[in-house]
Amino acid sequence: MRKNTDNSKPIQIFNGGIFLFAKVSSAAIMGIDAYPLDIEVDVSGSVPRFVIVGLPDTSVTEAKERVRTALYNSKLKFPQRRIIVNMAPADIRKEGASFDLPIAMGILAATDQIEAEKLMEFLVVGELALDGNIRRINGVLPVVSMMKNLGYNKILLPKENAEEASLVSGIDIYPTGSLRESVNILRAEELFSPYKPSDDGKFQPDYPVDFSEVKGQEAAKRALEVSAAGGHNILMIGPPGSGKTMLAKRMPTILPPMTRGEALEVTRIYSISGLLPIDRALILERPFRSPHHSASKAGLVGGGAIPKPGEVSLAHRGVLFLDEMPEFERNALEVLRQPMEDGLVTISRAQISLTFPAQFMLVGSMNPCPCGFATDPVKECTCSQWQKQRYLTKLSGPLLDRIDIHIEVPRLKFDELSRYRPGESSDEIRKRVTSARQIQKERFRDLKIFANADMTAKHIKKYCKLPEDAKTLLKVANEQLGLSARAYDRIHKLARTIADLAGIEEIATEHIAEAVQYRSLDRGGGLG
Ligand SMILES: Nc1ncnc2c1ncn2[C@@H]1O[C@H](COP(=O)(O)OP(=O)(O)OP(=O)(O)O)[C@@H](O)[C@H]1O
Ligand SMILES: [Mg+2]
Ligand SMILES: [Zn+2]
Incomplete structure (x- = not known):
């Protein structure tokens, strides 16, 4: 698509009677996944009203106050008309403040302060502060993963979420710190280059304890x-x-x-x-x-x-x-x-x-x-x-x-x-x-298990064969401690792990001897 670079266009103030409409792509989180969401903004009539429909909870309806104030404080026009914001699909419950920015951008597009068609190239998420600054949101990683799966390629998001978003490659990330900056990106995208992730070459965990x-x-x-x-x-x-x-x-x-x-x-x-x-x-x-x-x-x-x-x-x-x-x-x-x-x-x-x-x-x-x-x-x-x-x-x-x-x-x-x-x-x-x-x-x-602890009776039989002397030792331990059947299986698995730690294929008596010690609660006499 050809980029529209004409920012000299004067901000057009809505004229009565004309039906103004814009659509913004956004996303909602459900479980650990994100879902695409369309935010439709309709500006009409002359009686000022602001309504959000499409199963929003109170945290979403509060967006009205944040959007209105943020627009004023960013010296952008808030239309004194009837604004209806519809979030579709309507059957998913929406919560949180991440729809503030798409709603605000939708109003700006519907009222021609930015170009509606340009806005549709982006997926938009972000919370607004009253002064027009943009706050970090939760769930950006699932949002960009969803974008990649569904073939979206541009996101406008809070700048503090940019690094997180960059964990998924192949998406152009446009970080924004304020509503004004977001408008500038939309008006002159070519002046902003997509975010480049910091080099995470050092893939080293860093624990505070040792x-x-x-x-x-x-x-x-x-x-x-x-x-x-x-x-x-x-x-x-x-x-x-x-x-x-x-x-x-x-x-x-x-x-x-x-x-x-x-x-x-x-x-x-x-x-x-x-x-x-x-x-x-x-x-x-x-x-x-x-x-x-x-x-x-x-x-x-x-x-x-x-x-x-x-x-x-x-x-x-x-x-x-x-x-x-x-x-x-x-x-x-x-x-x-x-x-x-x-x-x-x-x-x-x-x-x-x-x-x-x-x-x-x-x-x-x-x-x-x-x-x-x-x-x-x-x-x-x-x-x-x-x-x-x-x-x-x-x-x-x-x-x-x-x-x-x-x-x-x-x-x-x-x-x-x-x-x-x-x-x-x-x-x-x-x-x-x-x-x-x-x-x-x-x-x-070739199995669906990953560790010795996951072994079932069948696996134990196959992978935890004991030599005769280990069997004898286990029998003696059993007689002395009165082990239950399930303790028996546990001891086999533990002996397998102990042998693996030693890098030894065949389980030996010493492995069984150590494993038996890890069943304190099975001992007949109990503790103490
Ligand atoms: N082996 C140890 N080496 C070094 N410090 C120890 C050791 N054992 C205990 N401590 C010290 O004693 C403190 C208390 O230990 P911790 O809280 O882990 O005990 P706990 O068994 O969890 O006790 P509780 O039953 O009261 O929860 C630790 O923070 C640590 O400073
Ligand atoms: Mg403790
Ligand atoms: Zn006691």
Whole structure:
């Protein structure tokens, strides 16, 4: 299309009786996807009125005040006539302030302050401040992905969203800081060049914490390494102050680096949730989420009139840490079952059902008893046997069923802590984890599973064959500890991961011996 470079054209003030109309392309977010939206602006009559139709919620209808004021403050004309804004399709609920800019641009085009045909080349999103400046919006990554899929090629968007938009290649990005600047871009596009992404050559996650900060606790660290290596969910049991939270927070730092695809998945979820850091477009660090035990069902799995991702989706590709697991409501834990089985959550509403990704590793923590000191070498436990039993049974059976590793984390005495030198760094541990994951990727390359933790009985039979002496050891352990059938399967999987960490094809007795230790809760005698 030939560019219209004639900006000398005087601003034409609407003359009565003429039917003025403009259409603007925009987008709405539903779940983790964006949908194309047409914003039609119709200016007519002589009685001033401003109406928005097409299933807007109050956050959208408030656009009227922002658009009117922003136009005035930008020295642009706001028509004293009847303005009807229609958002189509009308059956999708719209929320948020990202339609301010397309509505304002639509009014400008309908009243000939900019060229309507030119405006139709762009998809437009952005929130207006009253002074005419443009604010960053949520969900730009899904919007540009949608554009690419549907063949749109130009976007006018808030300048603070430009870097995020540039994660998708092949779209001309026109960042704008104000309504005036947006008008200038429309009037003289050739004076503005599309945004060039900053060089994101350094594809390096940068975590604020590191395993080297954890002193001692070699057994717990090893258990976390095994957990990370095989994708095994883990429960840490220990008295207050033993470092459970500290250990859990470092779990993302030893998981393999995310692929670009995974980083984009995570970024998309954070983008629509409004949680993208301002200074960085692509999230490279695996998430760590730690919902409080009072978290609601909606907070955990997502919800709202237009459903938003919950904690399980914010933990996608990372770690969901349930601190003090027995304190969670039973039905709150129950809702975690679907995401843990399927790697996604489905939220159903009257009109639609939305799916959010939710593939995370679960790290749980608990005290060994209500007072916390059942296993403590120094402090005395004040709980009765009954209280202890009841505390353990508060963990939901089906959820406990999906946790391969139980590990006790003892409390270190102060002088013990000061004696330790810095431990192994996350980098070194992550290297081992990554090569163990590589072995699994090869092993399962024709299957729909990715890690040892995903193996079913059939896979276990095939990939976890034990030599005779390992079988004997497992039998003895079983007789002494009274292991359940499901503990049996878990031990096979864990032994597989431990062997993978060692780079050994055949599972050996030492691998079984270590795996057996990761089932504290199966021991007949219980804890403490
Ligand atoms: N092994 C360790 N190395 C270094 N610091 C430690 C270690 N263990 C505990 N700490 C220190 O003790 C603090 C308390 O640990 P943390 O909060 O992780 O314990 P916790 O087991 O989660 O306790 P709670 O049951 O009270 O939640 C940590 O912030 C850290 O400063
Ligand atoms: Mg804690
Ligand atoms: Zn106690």
